[in-house]
Amino acid sequence: MFFLILGILFLLIGFAINTPSLAFSRFSRPAKVLGLVLIVVGALSASVRQIDAGTVGVQSLFGRVQDRVLQSGLNFVNPLVSVTEFDIKTQNYTMSGITDEGNQTGDDAIRVLTADGLEVVIDLTVLYRLIPTEAPSILREIGPNYTDKIVRPITRTRIRDNAVYYDAVALYSTRRDEFQNRIFRTIEADFRKRGLTLEQLLVRNINLPASVKKTIESKINAEQEAQKMQFILQKERQEAERKRVEAQGIADYQRILSTGLSDRQLQYEQIIAQKALAASPNTKIVIMGGRGNVPLLLTDK
Template sequence: MFLVVIGVIILIVAFAINTPSLQFSRFSRPLKFVGLIFIILGFASSTVKQIDAGRVGVQSLFGKVQEGTLTSGLNFINPLVDVTEFDTRTQNYTMSGVHDEGKQAGDDAIRVLSSDGLEVVIDLTVLYRVQPDQAPTILRKIGANYEDVIVRPITRTRIRDIAAYYEAVALYSTKRDEFQGKIFKAIEADFKARGLVLEQLLVRNINLPESVKKTIESKINAEQEAQKMQFVLQKEKQEAERKRVEAQGISDYQKIITTTLTDKQLQYEMIKAQKEIATSPNSKVIIMGGKGNTPIMINDK
């Protein structure tokens, strides 16, 4: 419509100078021609609307939203309608405590109260998209700023409502998947009723109060110490069992020796030992049997 406005201005100027007494009256006819060209081009361009890939257009005429959408490509439209474009691709809305990481500047994390009265800080990312055939309804009932009207408030409210049924430590550890599944179902239903499709809900981080963190760390350290002590006790039991088996073996050996050795066998073993000593090239003490079987030691030095 910009070209149409320019063309109209040119026509007004052309008619204004179309007076024989004026010096520029001779330019009146060319200006009229140029003005008409601009108006024609403006109307022609206003009847064609290009929609990019991954987007749809919704037409509204004098404030009334029309049914149906304009798909990607070139579309012929009424030059008087306004076209509002909607992105139908996957969009993400992040609420984080890290500065400039989310949609809102500063700390935008969700602060909730758990069932045990502790404040838990949650970082969250919502992946969603606009349902193309519902774009006219969204524009009519919500508007083009559906992120601020629907996505953000509904997500934060549902998370606070559901988190109130969980203890802080459970949200952080054992019940995290269950919590994420419940808020997904609740938000999915709210989005669907308003023309949005929830694709995924990502609980990125759950921060507990410092006192709770210290308690958890103390518990983990105690469990590790208990496991370590259990290992030591198990090792000591194994060592005691080894010593018991060894002692039992020695006892059995001594019993066997006591019951099987005779005086003649001992005398034979003694003779063998004396023989080895006698034939040894080193300094030696020769032990010989005397009266009453008392050994006699003879040193060769």
């Protein structure tokens, strides 16, 4: 466009100085030739537009948006059109309570009210991309800044709308995946109406109020203590069972001895034990009671 305007300027100068009475009228013809050359070069350069990879171009002529989308590469267009490029690669928009972590400076976390009236702070990342064929409609109806006009407000609104169906503790623990799937479906439908595709919704963090956190920690500690007590009781039951089996074994042994051994057998076993004791090298004198309680002396000599 610069060469085109410069060529037109030189051409006008050439016609303006084409007067024999002027001292520099001899430059009229060269100015006209240079102007025509610049106009041709400008027209050719303005007619060729390069669209980078991962983007598409939307043409507008005198404020009117054209429906034809320019793909990546070289494209021949009207020299007078204005081309606006749109990124069609996957983009992310993060809303976080940590400073400089999200797209907005400062605390940009989403604060929602749950079904039990508690305020929960949610950090979220949205992965989305623009539908190439919808780029002209986005330029015509929304403009290039569709992130702040569509992605941010729709996401924050839908999260607040769906959080009221869950309690704070359930939102934090058992029903977190259900909540994420629910808001994904609602946001995806809204994005598609606006020419965007929602690829993934990442609930990065859910912060509960301090009082709720203390309640959860107390509940967890109580559950751990209960599990510990169950372990101790189980161990004591096993120890009691072991002692019962041991006592039963001793009782059975005593019963067998009391019913199965006769006096003669006991006397025989006693004699064998005494003989073994007398044969021991450390034994010198052994005194035993004999029949009729008559002492019997056994020596190793």
